[in-house]
Amino acid sequence: MTFKVGALEVELLIGKIQEVRADIIVSNGPADLLLRNGVISKHIVNAAGEELQEELNRKYGKGIKTGEIAVSEGYNLCCEFVFHITLPKWRTSSHNPKKILENYVMKCLEKASEMQASTIAFPVLGTGSLGYPSSDSTAAIVQNIIDFAAKNPRSTLEKVIIVIFDGNSSSSKLESELEQLLQQEQDYFPKWYGDFDVHIVTGNLSEVKADVLVCNGSNDLRLQNGGLAEAMMKAAGKEIQDECEDKYPNGIQDGEVAVTEGYRLPCRWVFHTTLPKWGEPSQNPINILKTTIWNCLKVAREKRANSIAFPTLGIGNLNYPIEKVIQSTVYYLRKWATSKYSHSTIKKIIVVIYRGHSQCKETRAKLLKELNCHQGTSASVFTERICSLSVEIIVGNLLEQQVDVLVNTSTSNLKPTANTAVASAILKAAGEGMATEISNKLTTELNYGDCVITGGHQLKCKQVYHGYLPGWYSRLNQSQTPSNVLENFVYNCLKHAHETKTILSIALPAIGTGSVKFPIKEAVESIVYGIDAFAKKFRDSNLKKILVVLDSKNKDLLTLKNVSIP
Structure with missing residues (x-):
C-alpha cells in the first residue's frame, strides 16, 4: 500500500527487510556492532555476507553509541548502503527510548538525503525483542517522515519503505496502525490559508483529541435526546449533562455556544451548539451555521485553545445539503484566516466526518476537493489590473509563492x-549556493536602491533580486526620500524582469515594513506607485503577474483597505 507525504512516496510492505530493494536499508543491532547478536542485524549480515561484518570491524572497532549511525556497503543485499543503529530496550533504559527512536528516524532520513539516495527502507524499529509499544514506534516513524518531508521539499529522497516483518504475530496490527497514521496524513493541510493546520478525520468525534470538541444538539441542551449529543454524553459521563443544566437552565438559542468541561472526553472543553432543521420556515439555516462556526472559533480564541474539532455540522438528521455545509465551513475557515483574529493560539482545526453516516465517503471527497481548491498560504486582499499587469496583494508566505522571481531586501x-527576518529566511531556504553567489558578485557595499540578481538555488523561483533600502527616518539628500528610493527600487526590479524576457511573474514582500520601519500604508503605496510607473512605460511587457505578499502576523494589515491603485 502506498501513500503520499509531501513529495515523498511512503510504501507499507509486509516482508523481510533483508530482501527489500532500496538505496539504503536501516538495521538495528547491538552497540558493539557484532551483528549476529542482534535480531534484525543477524538477518542483515547473513544475507549480506561476512564482508559486511568485516567492514564494520575495520571502521567501527569500538562500536557505536546510542544515537550514532554506522554506515557500511550493502554487499549481497539489494541496496547500496546499510545504516546500522542501536536502540535501547524500552523498559530497562534510563534514557528516553521514544525520543531516541524519533531522533534516529530523522537522522537516517537526513543522512540518506545528504548521500543523494532516492529510496530508504526501515523496519518497524523497536517492536520486537526491545519491547517498544507498537503505537509509539509507528507514531515516531510516521511523524518524522512527515516532518522531514515538510522541511525538505527538495530532497533527493523520493520513497520511504516501511517493512513489517511477515513472521511477526502482530504484523496485521502494525500494518493497521501505520495505515491509519498515513491515511490521516492524506487529509492534512499544513498552514492551510494562514497560521493554522486543517485536519480531516473520519471517525467518532468523541474519540478525537483536541482542546475543544464542538457538539451540536437540541436547544434545551438535553443531551440524551439522541444523535451526536447523546454519544458525547455517554463518553463524557453524566456530569456533562449536570453542568449544562446548572449553567444553562433555559438552554441556548440557535447560533449560541454553551461551554462545559470535557470530563472523560479527550478534550478540555465541549462547545454545545444548536442548529435549526433544513427548510424550517422563518429560519436561515446557512447563516446560523456560519454564525455558529464563527462564534465557536471566537470562544476558542478567548479560551486560548490550541486546537478545535468540528463535526460536519448540519449533515445527517438535520438534512443540510452536503455542498452547502462544506462550502460554508471552508469559507468561514478562510474568513477566520484573514480576520483580525487569525494570529491567535488556535493552530489546529479538525473537521470530523462521522464514519457511520451513509454519505461519509461522499462528504469526505467533497470536503477534500473544496479544501484543495483553496489550499495555500495566501489569502487575497485585493486584485487589480494595471495595463497588461495583474497585480494582487495577498496575505501569506513569500517563500511559498509559485513565481519566477522573489524580491528581497537586506543590509548593505x-x-x-536578527532584524531582517525575510532575508534570513530566503538565504536559509536557498542554501549555501546563494550566499556563495552573493559573495562572488558583491565586491563593495550596496547603495540605497541598488539591486543584485542571483539564481534561486533551492528556492522555487528562477531568480532573486536583492536590494538595500534606507530606514524610514534616514536623512537623505534633497532629491531623495525613503519613499522615492523604495518606489524606484520596485520600478527597477520590474524593469530587470522585463529585460530578462523569460520572467512572467514576480513576488515582493511588503518591502520596508520590517527593520527599516516604513509605515505599512506608505510602504504599500510606494510599491504600487513603482508598479504603476513600470506598467505605463512597458505596456507590452512579458511580465504578466505581480504579487505583493504581506505577513499574516502584521497587525496593521487592515490599513490596506485605504490603499488605492492609481
Whole structure:
C-alpha cells in the first residue's frame, strides 16, 4: 500500500527487510556492532555476507553509541548502503527510548538525503525483542517522515519503505496502525490559508483529541435526546449533562455556544451548539451555521485553545445539503484566516466526518476537493489590473509563492541580521549556493536602491533580486526620500524582469515594513506607485503577474483597505 507525504512516496510492505530493494536499508543491532547478536542485524549480515561484518570491524572497532549511525556497503543485499543503529530496550533504559527512536528516524532520513539516495527502507524499529509499544514506534516513524518531508521539499529522497516483518504475530496490527497514521496524513493541510493546520478525520468525534470538541444538539441542551449529543454524553459521563443544566437552565438559542468541561472526553472543553432543521420556515439555516462556526472559533480564541474539532455540522438528521455545509465551513475557515483574529493560539482545526453516516465517503471527497481548491498560504486582499499587469496583494508566505522571481531586501552587504527576518529566511531556504553567489558578485557595499540578481538555488523561483533600502527616518539628500528610493527600487526590479524576457511573474514582500520601519500604508503605496510607473512605460511587457505578499502576523494589515491603485 502506498501513500503520499509531501513529495515523498511512503510504501507499507509486509516482508523481510533483508530482501527489500532500496538505496539504503536501516538495521538495528547491538552497540558493539557484532551483528549476529542482534535480531534484525543477524538477518542483515547473513544475507549480506561476512564482508559486511568485516567492514564494520575495520571502521567501527569500538562500536557505536546510542544515537550514532554506522554506515557500511550493502554487499549481497539489494541496496547500496546499510545504516546500522542501536536502540535501547524500552523498559530497562534510563534514557528516553521514544525520543531516541524519533531522533534516529530523522537522522537516517537526513543522512540518506545528504548521500543523494532516492529510496530508504526501515523496519518497524523497536517492536520486537526491545519491547517498544507498537503505537509509539509507528507514531515516531510516521511523524518524522512527515516532518522531514515538510522541511525538505527538495530532497533527493523520493520513497520511504516501511517493512513489517511477515513472521511477526502482530504484523496485521502494525500494518493497521501505520495505515491509519498515513491515511490521516492524506487529509492534512499544513498552514492551510494562514497560521493554522486543517485536519480531516473520519471517525467518532468523541474519540478525537483536541482542546475543544464542538457538539451540536437540541436547544434545551438535553443531551440524551439522541444523535451526536447523546454519544458525547455517554463518553463524557453524566456530569456533562449536570453542568449544562446548572449553567444553562433555559438552554441556548440557535447560533449560541454553551461551554462545559470535557470530563472523560479527550478534550478540555465541549462547545454545545444548536442548529435549526433544513427548510424550517422563518429560519436561515446557512447563516446560523456560519454564525455558529464563527462564534465557536471566537470562544476558542478567548479560551486560548490550541486546537478545535468540528463535526460536519448540519449533515445527517438535520438534512443540510452536503455542498452547502462544506462550502460554508471552508469559507468561514478562510474568513477566520484573514480576520483580525487569525494570529491567535488556535493552530489546529479538525473537521470530523462521522464514519457511520451513509454519505461519509461522499462528504469526505467533497470536503477534500473544496479544501484543495483553496489550499495555500495566501489569502487575497485585493486584485487589480494595471495595463497588461495583474497585480494582487495577498496575505501569506513569500517563500511559498509559485513565481519566477522573489524580491528581497537586506543590509548593505546582503548579510542578514536578527532584524531582517525575510532575508534570513530566503538565504536559509536557498542554501549555501546563494550566499556563495552573493559573495562572488558583491565586491563593495550596496547603495540605497541598488539591486543584485542571483539564481534561486533551492528556492522555487528562477531568480532573486536583492536590494538595500534606507530606514524610514534616514536623512537623505534633497532629491531623495525613503519613499522615492523604495518606489524606484520596485520600478527597477520590474524593469530587470522585463529585460530578462523569460520572467512572467514576480513576488515582493511588503518591502520596508520590517527593520527599516516604513509605515505599512506608505510602504504599500510606494510599491504600487513603482508598479504603476513600470506598467505605463512597458505596456507590452512579458511580465504578466505581480504579487505583493504581506505577513499574516502584521497587525496593521487592515490599513490596506485605504490603499488605492492609481
